[in-house]
Amino acid sequence: MAAKLKVGILGATGMVGQNYIRLLAGHPWFEVTYLGASPNSAGKKFADAVAGRWHMHTPIPPNISGLIVADASKVDEVTGKCSLVFSAVEMDKQGILDLEGKYAEKGFVVVSNNSAYRLVDDIPVIIPEINEAHLTVIPAQQQKRGWKGFIVTKPNCSIQSYMIPLYALMKAGYVIDKVILTMLQAVSGAGYPGPASIDLIDNIVPYIGGEEEKSEVEPKKIFGKVDNGKIIPDDRIKISAHCNRVPVTDGHTACCSIQFAGKIPGMDEIIDIWRNFTSSPQELKLPSAPVPALVYADEVNRPQPQKDRDAGNGMAVTVGRLRKCNVFDYRFVGLHHNTVRGAAGGSILAAELLKAKGMIK
């Protein structure tokens, strides 16, 4: 058996960092060998650094508890400790641009959970089932910036439950023209502590700062084309998103109305397309790839966060309630696990894709 690839986690003590640690426990390809965090945590054993604020429901993996947390800003000291870093640092935008850039410069592959680089035209925003082709911008990214390593990002956690179903239809040859959708988003999407409990008992909050913009803009880039070392967004698809915070721990639900341009598939055909959808992660048998990638629920009252978020170990998107729309062509409901498929799990799948394609040494 080949040695595992050494990976690090930047922002290891935060909520997303903890999810990386949880999801990478026992990973067949990756081994966590470096934990970076703020100077406050540096020098402590991981278990001590997160004492009283380990938020996962399973214990700290035994091989992680005793690892000494490093100061993530001391990039020079990381050399040799790992090849790839998952970045979940919590800083202002410029701080993230600088820090992740330094890692890339020094030769690390950076898979980032942050939004800072997402709208930069030579940085891919990867959903592995959709836009593997965007990885072809990496050489241009490296050359332009003088980086020995490179950066890829994963998108905002609000979009996976509609992006993968929409892409499946696009891959089958249909063109989506318009999407109006309402998100019912779980509180874990806001990190810890996130929303106050008094605001989410017997209540919903019809606003999440910045989420609607991300839910509308990032899809255009992900559906875009690479041209001359740049990713050119696809501006033909028009998306309008209402984002609500609801009293749910995990699992984002999307109520979508969609309109096609040109040919309109039949209802049974759409369900067939979804049920048979497969893409690189499934074909390359990536360890975290859900099989199937899309679950179509026949029950009239599904998907539901409580019952469907763990489909495919939290990596599958569950779709249901496909029906005619009175205004557009069709309506449906999509659901994904926001902290798995929508965050750390999505990044790990992207890293697996990079590894499978030989892009990490």
Next chain:
Amino acid sequence: MAAKLKVGILGATGMVGQNYIRLLAGHPWFEVTYLGASPNSAGKKFADAVAGRWHMHTPIPPNISGLIVADASKVDEVTGKCSLVFSAVEMDKQGILDLEGKYAEKGFVVVSNNSAYRLVDDIPVIIPEINEAHLTVIPAQQQKRGWKGFIVTKPNCSIQSYMIPLYALMKAGYVIDKVILTMLQAVSGAGYPGPASIDLIDNIVPYIGGEEEKSEVEPKKIFGKVDNGKIIPDDRIKISAHCNRVPVTDGHTACCSIQFAGKIPGMDEIIDIWRNFTSSPQELKLPSAPVPALVYADEVNRPQPQKDRDAGNGMAVTVGRLRKCNVFDYRFVGLHHNTVRGAAGGSILAAELLKAKGMIK
């Protein structure tokens, strides 16, 4: 001071019936003098009939506790006891058609909470701020059916939070072409017991049987015109509704995207129209009429069920988050109290309108 009008409640022991009793306590125009229910409850004092299942948060009004509940099906015995009945009976559709019809035949004014008669073309579905004009079909209704009394209904509880804001714009001269909306509906809308708690802890359910159809069809009738003793639905407006059940006790939230036909008002103009909207209930100073009818919330994260459902004693609709839509013209969020404005309170306001117009003796 004139004597109060005597009113009865059919289905007085159920959840909606209890809401009527709560909201009519101390009403300046109406006095509850008759309580009808199933034979099981007949003959009992009201307090005994609902022992262990009085679901309101305030006590049974003292003048109601001791009233003897009657068998609602014995219509002959009701004569002289009241002039108007609020109907909240729980029966199959045919049972309701028969029972409410008998009351109308005998000369009672029936204001019904039920859906049975709603799509019949000579029966108005009244939102008092919107379609007072539909009351002009009553003479035709009486003549055709040989009724001495008549029936009006109130619409489904899911539509008020977008109907009143939309109507305000229509009244100002704008034409609404398309509406795509997602409802986040409170559990009290399902009566008692309603959804199981295990289905609504850490969960949302993206389906409510029959609600989407009602939310799409009833508005067309309410916006319709009277022609030759019939209400002709307005088929020009196209509405698509996604209805979800969320863990909220009271208060339905609507996330709406709207497209105009023809002229498009500016954002400030829309807010002005909403803030200045007034209609018959306000002009006639009906006791339950909210002033203002529409509240526009400036805060970016409002309306919220917990904070806004009680606006105008539960009779006002709160609107917020008006903003451009990427696909249609505008988006906004509306909210109303589903068991007050959306049910018993809406019926009481309709009855007040009938009284003010001299249609009840």
Next chain:
Amino acid sequence: MAAKLKVGILGATGMVGQNYIRLLAGHPWFEVTYLGASPNSAGKKFADAVAGRWHMHTPIPPNISGLIVADASKVDEVTGKCSLVFSAVEMDKQGILDLEGKYAEKGFVVVSNNSAYRLVDDIPVIIPEINEAHLTVIPAQQQKRGWKGFIVTKPNCSIQSYMIPLYALMKAGYVIDKVILTMLQAVSGAGYPGPASIDLIDNIVPYIGGEEEKSEVEPKKIFGKVDNGKIIPDDRIKISAHCNRVPVTDGHTACCSIQFAGKIPGMDEIIDIWRNFTSSPQELKLPSAPVPALVYADEVNRPQPQKDRDAGNGMAVTVGRLRKCNVFDYRFVGLHHNTVRGAAGGSILAAELLKAKGMIK
């Protein structure tokens, strides 16, 4: 009609301060004329100072919106603006001791929501129904400290639902020996933001820092006797409290087992004692005094926070489920509204008592 007494609120922009403002709107005896807060808020209109963080469900009272917030630490500038201050400042213990002491020194009556002075032997911790007699230490307090004004405090918000029922039995001549109780406490007890929503969706947290100690120690002082200018705690009663945070917005529930020393009342007698309990606030007809002070619920599944917290406008304690205990003598469940009776409302009632007794000029 006599002019109203001018009162100020220290910490007016915080959650408790907002509750004072809400509860004092339209108060027949008191008029809010001074709002003190931190230097950050000073100089702003109140409405601006709390923009985006007004947490009450009713709007800011019109006479308060435009009041200019002052820097609460500039005590000299408050002279003449009010006679009494309700203190809800958020500072460390020494900061509160200093600030409230300065107000008392300058001649203000201070009614404090804070715990800083609660265990000091010449400072009363007042539940107006129970220990009015402790006000007799005030002259000693003033003399010893050289204060022209004085300080009284209200107890922690976790104890009212058992203290008043227990005191009613003590007043009737029974001696309580032992109490073992479990509190199910609402999230509003923690202020804003309080617990994270992710910790209170599908969860309870069996720990609230400091609450168990307060719930056990403060009762002894409140049940104590005044001796030589000091309040001597009653150490005979032994109390053990388990404090849990539960997913409830407002309303603390106490599950109590009690053992008497000596004579044991019968079950019917206890209910009679509770139902007939009355004390100074009721006898003096204080504006906020609930009548009755104690509600005994006959229904087997009451009291419940959602249904009973607003009894007596949030000032009554609701008791239910009195039954034999297998280990002690009796068990019962008590409930009170933690932000009304347990916080701002309890302080206002204490201030009313001071006014009625002529202790404020």
Next chain:
Amino acid sequence: MAAKLKVGILGATGMVGQNYIRLLAGHPWFEVTYLGASPNSAGKKFADAVAGRWHMHTPIPPNISGLIVADASKVDEVTGKCSLVFSAVEMDKQGILDLEGKYAEKGFVVVSNNSAYRLVDDIPVIIPEINEAHLTVIPAQQQKRGWKGFIVTKPNCSIQSYMIPLYALMKAGYVIDKVILTMLQAVSGAGYPGPASIDLIDNIVPYIGGEEEKSEVEPKKIFGKVDNGKIIPDDRIKISAHCNRVPVTDGHTACCSIQFAGKIPGMDEIIDIWRNFTSSPQELKLPSAPVPALVYADEVNRPQPQKDRDAGNGMAVTVGRLRKCNVFDYRFVGLHHNTVRGAAGGSILAAELLKAKGMIK
């Protein structure tokens, strides 16, 4: 590898039956070969019989979907299909007594989830870690009743979180005299649909019919001794239980105060006893036995339902917050998963014990 033991499920379509099916999927010793239910379901494939009401979060196991459901009352037809039946039928008490008795008469081993037989003196109520010795009454049970098979029951789901910690102390030689406890019970304990969501949003209900009695009486029997073919309850231990329903899906929390008779262990000793506790299920390496049986959580705010219910695959009890009690000797908080350890999982562990002891052929 030996063939698996064939087992049946009575009441297979209900909530508890579904839990049996879920937990027995892939069981190393048992294979589900018979599904019994009411005549309504009989003759249908299991998947069809539960269409729209499969409440588990994982899909129906493939080998179960197509099994034809039988009429559980036709006991004669079950012969040869399985040796042991897990009974979760929903009937009145007499119906259960008759039906389970018939199965035992015909030679089946019956492991019952129902309370009907629990207080009968020759029927064991088994918590496998505690009272394996009660199985010695089986021969007397068979002889007295003329049964070829026999019945064992598992206790009510409310008691496991304190019974196992208490027993661990008793096994270490300490005598428990008094226990006062408050249960915070999850809604899944009430089956489906269980409590109405409107009663458990922003609320707790301080009453669950029959639970307090079961929580007080069943422990005495479980701690009892076998004498002359009968189980004699231990009346020395006195237990008082307050049972509340809280807005939690799964996981019952017990807040306990305990008093010893005689020698009192030290705090560290108690924690040691709990952490080192082991009993027959662990020693016999039963497939469902949690190792460790008891988890002691060091964090001050644990155990919590959301974070600790799945410890030991839902079979471990998590204990925490051991501290001095002001009234009794100690206090602690216990937690267990009510539908796993407290219901189907507890029964399966009991069946495993029977199998390991050679009591099932």
